[in-house]
Amino acid sequence: MKRQPLRLAILEAMRILEDAGVSSPRADAELIAAHVLGVDRGRLPLVPLVDPPVVEAIGKLVAQRAKRVPLQHLTGWAGFAGITLDVGPGVFIPRPETELLVEWGLRHIHGREYPVVVDLCTGSGALALAIAHERPDAVVYAVDIDPNALAWARHNADKQAAAGDTPIRLYSGDVGDNTIFAELDGLVDLVVCNPPYVPPGGDLPPEVVDFDPPQAVFAPDGGLAVVRQAVATACRLLKRGGGVAIEHDDTHGSAAPALVASRKVLTDVRDHHDLAGRPRFVTALRG
Numbered sequence: 001m002k003r004q005p006l007r008l009a010i011l012e013a014m015r016i017l018e019d020a021g022v023s024s025p026r027a028d029a030e031l032i033a034a035h036v037l038g039v040d041r042g043r044l045p046l047v048p049l050v051d052p053p054v055v056e057a058i059g060k061l062v063a064q065r066a067k068r069v070p071l072q073h074l075t076g077w078a079g080f081a082g083i084t085l086d087v088g089p090g091v092f093i094p095r096p097e098t099e100l101l102v103e104w105g106l107r108h109i110h111g112r113e114y115p116v117v118v119d120l121c122t123g124s125g126a127l128a129l130a131i132a133h134e135r136p137d138a139v140v141y142a143v144d145i146d147p148n149a150l151a152w153a154r155h156n157a158d159k160q161a162a163a164g165d166t167p168i169r170l171y172s173g174d175v176g177d178n179t180i181f182a183e184l185d186g187l188v189d190l191v192v193c194n195p196p197y198v199p200p201g202g203d204l205p206p207e208v209v210d211f212d213p214p215q216a217v218f219a220p221d222g223g224l225a226v227v228r229q230a231v232a233t234a235c236r237l238l239k240r241g242g243g244v245a246i247e248h249d250d251t252h253g254s255a256a257p258a259l260v261a262s263r264k265v266l267t268d269v270r271d272h273h274d275l276a277g278r279p280r281f282v283t284a285l286r287g
């Protein structure tokens with residue numbers, strides 16, 4: 001059979017994805033093509049013609065994406081703050097907005113030697129591994145309640161350590177357990193946390209509802225239950241001058257900072273917006 005222009009296969013993929021209601025049809029079509037061809041997306045213009053089996057492989061993945069299977073489940077990986085994490089069924093796919101917590105956290109520990117860092121609710125290991133990658137001297141702890149998520153985190157942590165990064169320390173546990181990391185009480189420089197925070201019944205796209213684990217997304221108490229637990233744990237773990245950054249729902253731009261400010265040991269409470277201008281995460285320092 002004849003070779004075909006890749007451009008046409010991508011245009012056809014975009015049409016299918018747009019009809020299916022995918023929010024970023026061009027990016028997804030190009031990323032699927034790049035995945036099938038084993039090249040970076042930016043190199044696609046260097047591939048003018050493709051063989052029929054390539055077009056067929058692109059078509060199969062596009063059909064799955066049109067059923068709203070997340071792109072990262074199809075490719076098997078997610079880029080996050082300069083690292084690549086393996087992801088799939090059973091673990092939350094790291095989101096770009098969470099990279100803002102990495103940026104804030106790295107700024108906070110800048111100039112501190114051998115900082116102790118704790119990632120509560122680690123999922124795939126995203127925050128812990130991104131910080132460990134940038135700060136090889138950091139002692140990084142991470143915890144999750146879900147054994148499936150932890151299996152992904154262990155896999156990613158082993159892979160990153162095998163590539164030469166300092167290993168992180170992973171634990172199974174509940175942020176609501178007030179003895180968690182008791183050995184670190186008052187010793188921690190930075191606590192980061194992207195907890196489940198969507199109020200139950202929230203309106204979400206199929207990629208989230210059907211593929212992210214529910215306990216990674218929804219939380220009781222109007223979405224604030226795990227945020228509240230993370231704040232309490234941070235108060236106990238942080239040393240004086242230590243900092244905490246917690247992601248929250250964009251409807252919690254007042255409630256989350258108020259919850260943090262209700263803890264007298266935490267000072268300099270600030271809420272931060274994402275690039276789209278939505279309230280996204282709260283930070284504070286241990287006074």
Ligand SMILES: C[S@@+](CC[C@H](N)C(=O)[O-])C[C@H]1O[C@@H](n2cnc3c(N)ncnc32)[C@H](O)[C@@H]1O
Binds near residue numbers: 125149216
């Ligand atoms: C929104 S995901 C975030 C994962 C990762 N930090 C990220 O940003 O990609 C929330 C994670 O919190 C975990 N989790 C939910 N409730 C928890 C709890 N009470 N204690 C510890 N982990 C919890 C879930 O299993 C899930 O992996």
